[in-house]
Amino acid sequence: MLKARLLVAALGIPIGIAVVVLGGPIYGGAVALLTILGLHEFYTLTRPYRPNLLAGYLAALAGLAGAYFWGLSGLLGGITTLLAFLFLWGLGGRLGDHLVGRMAVTSLGVVWLVLGFGHLILLRELDNGMALTVLAIGCTWTSDTFAYFVGRVMGRHRMAPRISPNKTVEGAVGGLVGSVLFALVVKMYSPEWLSLAQAAILGLVIGVAGQCGDLFESTVKRDLRVKDSGRLLPGHGGVLDRFDSALFAGIATYWGAVLLLKGGVTWPF
Numbered sequence: 001m002l003k004a005r006l007l008v009a010a011l012g013i014p015i016g017i018a019v020v021v022l023g024g025p026i027y028g029g030a031v032a033l034l035t036i037l038g039l040h041e042f043y044t045l046t047r048p049y050r051p052n053l054l055a056g057y058l059a060a061l062a063g064l065a066g067a068y069f070w071g072l073s074g075l076l077g078g079i080t081t082l083l084a085f086l087f088l089w090g091l092g093g094r095l096g097d098h099l100v101g102r103m104a105v106t107s108l109g110v111v112w113l114v115l116g117f118g119h120l121i122l123l124r125e126l127d128n129g130m131a132l133t134v135l136a137i138g139c140t141w142t143s144d145t146f147a148y149f150v151g152r153v154m155g156r157h158r159m160a161p162r163i164s165p166n167k168t169v170e171g172a173v174g175g176l177v178g179s180v181l182f183a184l185v186v187k188m189y190s191p192e193w194l195s196l197a198q199a200a201i202l203g204l205v206i207g208v209a210g211q212c213g214d215l216f217e218s219t220v221k222r223d224l225r226v227k228d229s230g231r232l233l234p235g236h237g238g239v240l241d242r243f244d245s246a247l248f249a250g251i252a253t254y255w256g257a258v259l260l261l262k263g264g265v266t267w268p269f
Contacts, residue, residue: 013141023124028068035060035117038239042109045220050098052105055085063114067121073117082110109219116213116247119254126257128193136253137185139206142182143175147211150174162229164218172211194205194259198260205256206249213248217241 019030039060043051059082065072086103093099124133151171159167183203187194217240221229230238 004187016137017134020124020137021130023130027124027242028064028121031117032061032064034239034243035064035113037232038113038117038243039109040227041238041240042113042220045224045226045229046105046109049105052085052089055082055089056106056110059110060114060170063110063118064121067118071125072122075114075122079110079114079118082107097209105156110211112216113247116243118152120246120250123250123254124256126254127262128190131186132191132192132253132257135183135202136206136249137246139179139182139203139253140210140249143179143207143210144214144245146178147171147175152173160215160218163215163222167215167218175211176204176207179203179210193261201260202253202256205252209252210245210249213245216248 019027025127029243036057037055043053043056059079061078062081063075063078066078070077090099090103093102099213120133120136123129123136126132147167148171150168151168151174154170154174155168156168158165159169159172180200180203183199183206184196184197187196217229221227228237229240232238
């Protein structure tokens with residue numbers, strides 16, 4: 001499994017960096033593809049709850065298109081189309097057939113994935129958006145890698161045994177260290193717009209958010225009694241397994257960048 005993980009990473013990381021650097025329609029299309037694949041995995045896992053696939057996919061595409069063409073307001077506006085789809089579904093739905101639960105599951109997939117991936121689109125469009133997107137994804141991957149190896153070597157205290165028994169406090173701390181270190185590396189190549197303090201804070205925020213995203217997906221899988229969300233990526237599982245941390249990290253990086261870099265906050269170092 002470790003060899004498969006390393007092989008997928010060796011192929012995926014250069015491709016991911018190239019897509020981020022190119023930006024534009026290629027980046028937007030790649031994010032949209034990941035969103036639909038991830039949403040498909042979620043709806044497959046929750047098939048017993050019978051989500052409305054058409055409403056979910058249409059709302060997801062509307063949210064991503066809104067983010068790409070109109071920014072934050074477009075993202076939120078696109079997601080709200082889900083209410084219209086659910087309304088139309090409710091008018092024709094059979095009452096007493098767990099309709100509310102089906103609407104809730106349909107909505108969770110859209111909100112979780114479209115907000116997460118949509119913010120990665122918004123992040124790429126900010127000033128220095130390419131570097132910020134590399135920062136978000138790189139900190140997430142580095143955090144995952146450090147957490148994995150530190151946990152295997154030094155892990156003694158379980159962090160969330162009920163949700164994810166293999167995660168340890170030592171691994172989590174190692175992940176945060178890895179995230180901050182990657183952010184400081186980005187700082188070395190971005191001396192003009194990113195201060196040392198800003199880089200460290202963003203690295204820490206991304207590391208925490210990424211681990212929360214990982215635990216969130218673990219909670220979903222634990223409740224649904226599955227090990228992986230899919231089998232698309234050997235050694236990693238599915239899209240949700242690989243990008244669960246990035247979904248939360250993208251949101252955290254976007255708002256962290258807006259508050260720290262565009263909010264007029266000045267730093268002495």
